[in-house]
Amino acid sequence: xxxxxxxxxxxxxxxxxxxMMITRRHMVHAVxxxxxxxxxxxxxxxxxxxxxxxxxxxxxxxxxxxxxxLFVIMLVNIKQLAPLREQLFGHLxxxxxxxxxxxxxxxxxxxxxxxxxxxxxATAGDPMAGLSNPELLGxxxxxxxxxxxxxxxxxLLVALVGAVVIASRKI
Amino acid sequence: MSVTLEHYILLGTLLFLIGVTGFLIRKNIFLMxxxxxxxxxxxxxxFVAFARYFGDMAGQAFVLFVMTVAAAEAAVGLAxxxxxxxxxxxxxADEFNLMKG
Numbered sequence: 001x002x003x004x005x006x007x008x009x010x011x012x013x014x015x016x017x018x019x020m021m022i023t024r025r026h027m028v029h030a031v032x033x034x035x036x037x038x039x040x041x042x043x044x045x046x047x048x049x050x051x052x053x054x055x056x057x058x059x060x061x062x063x064x065x066x067x068x069x070l071f072v073i074m075l076v077n078i079k080q081l082a083p084l085r086e087q088l089f090g091h092l093x094x095x096x097x098x099x100x101x102x103x104x105x106x107x108x109x110x111x112x113x114x115x116x117x118x119x120x121x122a123t124a125g126d127p128m129a130g131l132s133n134p135e136l137l138g139x140x141x142x143x144x145x146x147x148x149x150x151x152x153x154x155x156l157l158v159a160l161v162g163a164v165v166i167a168s169r170k171i
Numbered sequence: 172m173s174v175t176l177e178h179y180i181l182l183g184t185l186l187f188l189i190g191v192t193g194f195l196i197r198k199n200i201f202l203m204x205x206x207x208x209x210x211x212x213x214x215x216x217x218f219v220a221f222a223r224y225f226g227d228m229a230g231q232a233f234v235l236f237v238m239t240v241a242a243a244e245a246a247v248g249l250a251x252x253x254x255x256x257x258x259x260x261x262x263x264a265d266e267f268n269l270m271k272g
Binding site for chain 1: 173179182186189190193196199201205206208212220222223228229231238239241245250251254
């Protein structure tokens with residue numbers, strides 16, 4: 001029951017913040033709604049027993065990609081940022097309520113049950129039984145998906161070099 | 172009323188559609204870029220829901236790769252946007268019309 005309520009809360013919040021994001025005129029507001037969206041998607045991953053991905057969602061998307069967006073937005077249109085300061089605290093009650101609900105939901109799910117029950121496939125002699133989510137994901141990444149994992153590191157290297165070359169060159 | 176796999180697929184699809192809508196209706200190249208991230212997140216939700224439903228780690232491993240590609244895409248794309256802004260002094264996608272496409 002609790003996880004069902006939490007799912008519907010996440011459902012509404014994810015869609016609402018996505019809709020708000022694509023309709024904002026001010027880019028910084030859009031990025032902040034996107035932050036709200038990413039936090040609630042991380043809550044959804046906790047609900048789906050993907051704790052490692054929830055952490056990765058917060059670190060990679062909310063922590064790295066959004067900060068990169070904010071940096072570039074502030075580099076390109078700093079003139080628009082002046083009136084932002086007065087409007088910011090008007091959202092404080094809403095922010096506190098949604099942060100509180102998300103916190104209660106995640107803690108409740110971690111203590112209780114999850115929403116989507118997998119068909120039980122684990123047998124008694126299964127060596128994978130009883131492993132936590134990061135352990136299972138690590139085993140999959142370093143055995144079955146070892147080659148894609150190495151390719152991913154190559155993609156990141158190419159992106160790193162490419163971003164530096166494109167942004168620094170005078171075109 | 173319990174939450175089934177279809178609920179998660181519906182959520183992922185709706186998020187993807189909002190991303191498509193944002194990409195099509197906005198002229199700001201930043202928001203178009205962020206809408207692409209929205210689409211990726213919609214797909215990720217479906218992947219994780221399937222991974223949970225089938226008890227298979229393949230979906231979660233794939234989400235990790237999608238996140239990697241999203242990070243690489245953001246780095247390169249934002250560098251391109253920065254270069255475009257330096258050259259054209261605008262973020263409106265309609266004004267990038269040198270190629271007359």
